[in-house]
Amino acid sequence: MEIAIVKYNAGNVASVMYALDRIGVPYTWTDDEAILRQADKVIFPGVGEASTAMAHLKEKGLDLLIPQLKQPVLATCIGMQLLCKHSEENDTTCMGVFDVEVKRFQSHELKIPHVGWNSIHANQDNPLMEGLKKEEFVYFVHSFYVPVNPLTTAVCDYVQPFSAMLHQDNFYAAQFHAEISGMAGQRIIENFLAL
Amino acid sequence: MLTKRIIPCLDIKDGRTVKGTNFVDLRDAGDPVELGALYAQEGADELVFLDITATVDDRKTLVNLVREVARHVNIPFTVGGGISSIQDVSALLNAGADKVSINSSAVRNPDLIDELALQFGSQCIIVAIDTRWVDGTDWVHTHGGRKITEIQTIPWAKEVENRGAGEILLTSMDADGTKAGFANALTSTISGNSSIPIIASGGAGTMEHFYEVFTEGKADAGLAASIFHFKEIAILDLKNYLASKGIPMRI
Numbered sequence: 001m002e003i004a005i006v007k008y009n010a011g012n013v014a015s016v017m018y019a020l021d022r023i024g025v026p027y028t029w030t031d032d033e034a035i036l037r038q039a040d041k042v043i044f045p046g047v048g049e050a051s052t053a054m055a056h057l058k059e060k061g062l063d064l065l066i067p068q069l070k071q072p073v074l075a076t077c078i079g080m081q082l083l084c085k086h087s088e089e090n091d092t093t094c095m096g097v098f099d100v101e102v103k104r105f106q107s108h109e110l111k112i113p114h115v116g117w118n119s120i121h122a123n124q125d126n127p128l129m130e131g132l133k134k135e136e137f138v139y140f141v142h143s144f145y146v147p148v149n150p151l152t153t154a155v156c157d158y159v160q161p162f163s164a165m166l167h168q169d170n171f172y173a174a175q176f177h178a179e180i181s182g183m184a185g186q187r188i189i190e191n192f193l194a195l
Numbered sequence: 196m197l198t199k200r201i202i203p204c205l206d207i208k209d210g211r212t213v214k215g216t217n218f219v220d221l222r223d224a225g226d227p228v229e230l231g232a233l234y235a236q237e238g239a240d241e242l243v244f245l246d247i248t249a250t251v252d253d254r255k256t257l258v259n260l261v262r263e264v265a266r267h268v269n270i271p272f273t274v275g276g277g278i279s280s281i282q283d284v285s286a287l288l289n290a291g292a293d294k295v296s297i298n299s300s301a302v303r304n305p306d307l308i309d310e311l312a313l314q315f316g317s318q319c320i321i322v323a324i325d326t327r328w329v330d331g332t333d334w335v336h337t338h339g340g341r342k343i344t345e346i347q348t349i350p351w352a353k354e355v356e357n358r359g360a361g362e363i364l365l366t367s368m369d370a371d372g373t374k375a376g377f378a379n380a381l382t383s384t385i386s387g388n389s390s391i392p393i394i395a396s397g398g399a400g401t402m403e404h405f406y407e408v409f410t411e412g413k414a415d416a417g418l419a420a421s422i423f424h425f426k427e428i429a430i431l432d433l434k435n436y437l438a439s440k441g442i443p444m445r446i
Contacts, residue, residue: 014265014288014289014290014291014292015265015291015293017291018265018266018291019269021266022266022267022269047316047318047319048316049316111389111390111391111392111415112390113317113318113361113391114197115318115361115362115391115392115415116197116198116199116200116240116392116415116416117197117198117200117240117445118196118197118198119196119445137198137445139270139271141318141361157196158197177271179269180269180270180271180293181269181270182235182269182270183269185269186269
């Protein structure tokens with residue numbers, strides 16, 4: 001199986017690579033269109049700021065390529081937000097795979113960003129949660145969120161309920177960092193690789 | 196519900212884990228990679244590795260150690276000690292660290308916080324503050340707590356947040372090594388003033404101390420070293436205890 005990790009300037013992807021090493025699967029870290037199109041699975045990770053990340057994707061035409069991919073794609077954290085239609089973070093137009101808005105957390109009582117381990121409640125039929133409990137703890141770091149919508153496949157609660165996971169067609173996304181979310185996170189990645 | 200985090204800290208010297216009382220009298224407590232993986236398995240929410248003898252010669256050892264830890268640990272981990280440049284941070288993040296912690300270098304050059312946050316994102320920049328009560332005020336200390344500065348702790352905590360720190364690791368030098376409890380009053384003041392998470396450190400001796408730092412101290416995370424290394428408190432027992440007292444925990 002060929003696994004490609006999308007290469008662009010979006011923070012630190014080393015932890016994603018080490019997570020795949022722990023599972024024991026090889027991967028390629030690449031921005032090459034042919035390799036990304038041919039891979040069996042594509043992982044689109046990232047941390048950072050939305051407008052800068054979109055600018056980096058545009059430089060290499062990845063903003064047009066990623067939405068066209070046909071194989072299973074797993075987007076995490078900022079990767080998930082970039083697949084949405086628009087982000088309130090610096091008023092950024094994103095790739096629009098998921099027809100939803102990314103909003104900024106607003107709270108006077110709770111700290112922003114949302115940092116740490118929080119529980120997610122997954123839909124019964126969410127294939128990435130196969131073999132896991134209906135409620136699992138995963139690790140989050142983010143200031144922007146996707147509201148609960150028809151594409152939501154797992155919900156987390158911070159300030160208000162928000163989308164921990166999204167799914168549409170071949171696109172799977174997680175707001176949390178599965179790569180550093182303990183055994184639950186590892187299982188989610190393994191489930192994605194087994195799709 | 197967002198849980199409170201329990202964070203074992205591994206002090207590293209020459210690639211090995213050590214822990215001293217008030218940062219002297221070091222005792223060897225094992226292999227950091229093995230210990231880190233064990234903690235992750237036992238339910239630690241995060242790990243902190245502090246290189247307490249960070250010299251230029253040691254940097255390569257540290258980067259190699261970080262790479263080994265990243266290969267074996269599936270929870271977030273932070274690396275600190277002697278980090279003073281964008282290049283240092285870049286090397287550690289590329290080796291697999293999730294966050295870095297800066298201390299003396301931020302005091303020396305506060306603009307470094309802004310630069311690192313801009314370059315790598317606030318989420319991976321922890322500013323560690325070592326504080327000690329001297330003549331009626333809390334003062335920032337550097338060099339492992341040995342050197343007093345002219346900076347007061349409470350305004351400094353606000354400043355590092357404003358400059359882009361993602362979290363604050365607050366170590367009370369008065370409490371550190373005493374096992375008499377965290378500095379709850381100061382931790383509470385800083386946490387109440389701040390919108391970023393506060394990791395409280397220094398003084399943990401009992402499970403009650405963690406309960407107090409999460410309630411009275413309003414800390415988002417509690418960090419300790421020797422009580423975990425020498426198995427005085429098992430992480431799972433601690434988390435079960437805190438959960439039974441109503442503190443949200445990942446178990």
